[in-house]
Amino acid sequence: MIRNFFTTLLFSLIVSLTYSQDFEITGLVLDEYKKPMVLVNVLLLTQEGDFIKGTVTNDNGFYQFSGIKEGTYQIVASYIENTVESQLIQVSKETEIETLVLNSAQQLDEVVVTQKKPILEHMADRHVFNIENTALSDNDIWSVLKRTPGVMVMNNKLLVNGSSNVNIMINGKRVNLPEEDIMNLLSGNSAGNVESIEVITSPPAKYSAEGGLLINIKMKKNLVSGYNGSVFNRYTQGVLPKHTLGMDHFFKGKKLDFSTNYSFSHNRDWTRYTDITNFFNNGQPSETWRAEQKSIVNKKSHTLNLFLDIQLDEKNTISLTSNSSYSPNGIDDYTSETEIEDTNGVTTALLAGLNISNKDVLNTAYYLDWVHKLNEKGAELSFNTHFTYYDYRINQELNNDFVEGESEFITEDTFNITSNQIINLYSAQTDLTQPFGEHSTMETGLRYASINSEASIVQSGFDQNTERVGLTESGIFNYDEKIYAGYISLNNSWENWKLNVGLRAEYTETKGELNTESIANTNSYMNWFPTMALSYTINKNAFYLKSYRRITRPRYNTINPFQYYLSANSIIEGNPNLKPAYSDYVQFDYVYDKAYKLVLFAGKKSNEQSQQVFQDNTTNIIRTQYINLESNNYYGVDASVSKDITSFWNLFLLISHYYDKDSFTDLNSNTIVENSIWTTHTRATNSFTFLNDKSLYADLTYIHFSPRISGNTKYASYGKLGLSLRKTLWNKAASISLAVEDIFNDGGIKGTRNYLDQSNSTYSRWENRLFIAGFRYKFGNTKIRDNYKRKNTEEGRRL
Template identity: 70%
Template sequence: MARDTYITLLLCLTFTLAFSQDFIINGLVIDDNSEPVVLANVILLSEEGEFIKGTVTNDQGYYEFKAISPSSYRIVASYIANTVESPLTTITESIEISPLILQSSQELDEVIVTQKKPKLEQLADRHIFNVENTALSDGDIWDVLKRTPGVMVMNNRLYVNGSSKVNIMINGKRVNLPEDDIINLLTGSSASNVESIEVITSPPAKYSAEGGLLIDIKMKKNLVAGYNGALFNRYTQGVLPKHTLGMDHFFKGKKIDFSTNYSFSHDRDWTRYSDITTYFESGQESEVWTAEQKSISNKRSHNLNLFLDVELDEKNAISLSSTSSFSPNGGINFSSITDIEDTTGEFMARLYGLNILNSDKFNSSNYLDWVYKLNDKGAELSTNAHFTYYDSKLNQEVNNDIVQGFTENTSENTLNINSDQIINLFSAQTDLTLPLSEHSTMETGLRIATINSEASIIQSGFDDTLEGINPTGSGIFDYDEQIYAGYASVNSSWNKWKLNLGLRTEYIDTKGELDNLSLQNTSSYFNLFPNMSMSYTKEKNAIYFKYYRRITRPRYSSINPFQFYLSANSISEGNPSLKPAYSDYVQFDYVYDRDFKVLVFANKKSNEQVQQIFQDNATNTLRAQYINLETNYFYGIDASVSKDLTSFWYLYFLVSHYHDKDSFIDVETNTTIENSIWTTHLRANNYFTLLKDKSLYADVTFTYLSPSIQGNATYESYSKLGLNFRKTFWNKDASISMGVDDIFNNGNMFSTRDYLDQNNITSTRKETRLFVFGFRYKFGNTKIRDNYKRKNTEEGKRL
């Protein structure tokens, strides 16, 4: 009853609001003799310099932009090498702009439409990293994210503002994939068709409260009518080779934009581990297990992205998008040699282990959007439907042999494990944008989502006589979740102030059921998620303030209640009793001249979900368990500069110093343990544009992280230095790139867990030093090919 009343109220709020009107901007482009300029490029920019729309003048030099929302805009007209820009104009009604005068017009023979943007743009709720025309654009998207200001990658996990709860979006659509599969998708996708990376540090109420912060990968659209495409090839050499090849296709018509890109990746990865664990008996050290392990993976992945935008008429538009990945016949061979000694160093036994894992994974996320521009002052109604299908099949064989000596804590056996997880996710959302006045806009909307996850497992061959270990022989775990959400937000700007206020409400029903134990967990909860961002700008000074509250629900793989072997003395298990985590974040920024920035921040989290490894001293095994931390406190200060030091050198430099404290319950003693540290993060990104024709790009990136923590583990410091080059030729239709990551091979991880009866040291050595070589060739209609004298050609009509 409460839920029905809640939904009814939200529906009434959404559909009883009044609607408003679209505006038209038009004008004339003339030369210094007051003659009209035909086929001049005209683009509409936001106050922050973002591209909104583009067109060309007709044979009378006339241009027009329709369906424009009230805001402040600039208009830029260009012809050959000449450019003119209008003053910033606030649009509150349809308007004709004063004629734009281009000096010294010439015949239009061949023009490339380009727009120079700063590489880093600071906005109230996000910062935007423009990657076009940098040495990074021939790499893959994962490499670009690792170099994006404000983003840190540690242990193949993304961190923003110190939080690993980061969601990935592509063109505003969330990618619903587990972390490992997101990495596979992004490493197999070329960055050459990425326009920018938006790091949303204060997500508006429109977005789901689920997860932490947002990274939105904005893909390019074809600004020139007709068809063009590209072929790309990327080779990476570490200890083992990796290879990606693919193609992009773009088509733009009068009312249709279509793009697709396909890539195939074959990655072979190599990792070495050294693990030393000291086990205890009756509170005293008893045995030392030293394991040398090696992992070799062989993965093939097909990635396909489709984007279609159709303008049905001046008021209606639909969009279709799909992101799919298929990784068949993946394989990982994990071998280990473990020596067991007593505390005096006397040899007791040697174990040999071999874990052979085969996998097949498929994911497809599909979206349908409809946008209707209402008939009053630019009001807009939009509806989105989304469906994701995910299937992960794993087949695993674990062999364990005692090649020397004897230990009672393990036995010789061969384990066979088969598991499958299928996830179906559906969501629908309706949003209404309503200008309230010249300076304020309201957004409100409703969302419903249903999720079903079915996980199954079959294990055989394990020794069930060992106490404390109870691997799941077979089982099916079914999990269902329903989410009902609504939000309202107001965006206001007046004089030098901007304010965004939002409130999101969510009601959640969950049920998890394990068939063989008749185990059922159910929960329902209702939450409010406020957010606010505010800015004040005066001359060269800007002040920002932001606050938000977020929720992180347990990942579907983490709540599976299965216990299964990773090796003879290591076990992984899920936790169906995981609680949702909540986060409250506040930040204050000061920016001078758009280039210099200082900010202070604080974040409090409760019930944060982490996977921790702890040693079971009764069975001499290592257990990987998902738990809820009691609390996490995270606060600190950042100072950064992003500036063109010369005409060819752009610098981004960051110093971040923060305190991180995790509190958790020890599973053996039930006592609260605190792990805390002060950490310093340094980053320097240098981007160079070289040669007279600006056809050579270079970037030098340095990252340093002092000792840090995560849950019960403490990580030693590490650093990385990378160098990349990109050279264009053939009139910029082709490019070659090459680079080296982690030149001095200092990017490996070393961690310790040392408290109470836990004593473990782990060294992880991945392929961090990599040589990368790439080639890209563009073809098709990449330029406007027309002539001043030929006013009415078909190409002119297409534009």
């Protein structure tokens, strides 16, 4: 079946090369003296003014756009302060438009040439949040994501459309980091070089079917030849201080484009938890355990990103990319004090715990891309390969003191853990883009991925006569996975219609083997993943219909069969029997005047992987384990507005109301339990630009959630308010920023689990109220910049 599938795709590649119906637009830009103008920013727009492509003029003032479909367009040329627009042009053949004439430009110390964009743009399969020239651009990327429309951050995890299965991409390349490290990476990178954030709500078939939805962080690119760079410094004060400093460098030659950014961050993160558990004996309440816990994480991180584009000739370009993160000698200090009471409220015992962990984490990824233009009509063949190495090492020592009643009888228990996980990821993909007929472009490709994970653990110290969950004292768990994939998609565009349809197939083989067991866990499965995005625009009205099917394979750290103790009665464990999860989603949008939006949506998930908390009434232990939910069904409606209220005030307002129902199996009784609720999410963001030179920006954001659910947990409502200010200085060569997050410190989250023999709650308080100060200075040749980055590619991650 796999051979037949790849044969069909290969046949499609060959046949599609014989078709091509797209056209080329060429022209000249001269000054008033009829002399060629060099490095003029030239934009190709639709009839409605939407951006399609951009380029610059060469030494002869010449520009060209290739692979253009039949339709009506407009050309806009900009240089320094001057702009000229062409008449509307109808393209149905090779077109040379009338010469554009720009007046001589005055000399300025610094100019940023941009196309005016709305802060939020709606498209058929995504929406784009443009953050340039806002108060957010001096923040770190993680802080910007918190304020991005359509993105939520709960418990330091990203959610899109209510789903936590979110993959991060930078310039179209997946970031291969575990969820807990994503925040650290993005917190250490400045948003000053971010052009926009794309929230892809209907991923095309070209992208891996793995995971949920996609967030693509598009970085800026230096357009003018020469060098420029910047340095930045950001200080954050919560309960504990945090500090990040870094630098960015850009260089562009005739055939070479290079950029790099490095940052060092020293974060001290403080979190408090209150756990209250009512344990049962023979179905009757027996004891109440009240635990006050505090976590202090002291972590130093180095991040380094490299981007290199080399144009070999007019038809061939290669790109090299590297993303690396290194966090040595991290220290987690976790303390707990637990009071145990009987049913009469009398204290019968006390438990004090100290858990100290030392961590070293290295993640480094390398990408090689090659793009070959097959002809001048837009056909191209590309190949990319990727390798990631991930190394996570931890040494943990857990000490517990037991005090029983008033007798001062004290016992000590010490537990030691040494564990390590090494993961190697490799993938290769080839893609063909081929114009097909007058209104369509076909994309097709093949992909192979190989993953190897080796996890080891050595545990010792606990009294084995004490009744506890069974431990693996030492073991090695090997996991291998291979994925074979292929896709084909067709992108169609008519006068008012756009239709993107695609089909992706993925065949997966897995093998998990624990050295203490004689039987390996093997599995193989083949799945099909259709995608569709349809749009229709007429006058000020736009209609969108999208649907997709996705898969979420288990993360490698979640399938390790080992158990880790947080305290004497609290453990975290993996689940080697986790199944892949599937998600089906459909959404209908109506947008009026590019500002007012109404969305109807519905989704269904099966085997969703979720980290859940269960109490074991026999051993009085709290178990945090990844399980597969039986099902998750949700549907609802969103209403939003994104509009310039005045010339200096932009408003984004969202109200989302939806029904959510989770079905899961209780670990103790194997009973299927349902948890459901109606939830309302509200977000309001006000962006302001002040002063005559538009050098002062402000951003005010409020977020509120009504009660909601996740698996077996119901969360209480909460809200928070944040304010950001940014002032540019010295002709925009420098900027300072100030921000306060969660001004009223209302961002703590309480979760409860009350059903069958479960009665427990967790109240988590992070450092939500933060004061942030930042400074950025740009230097070098900064006179012209564009608003777009190179062609995007992708690669998967499931660390």
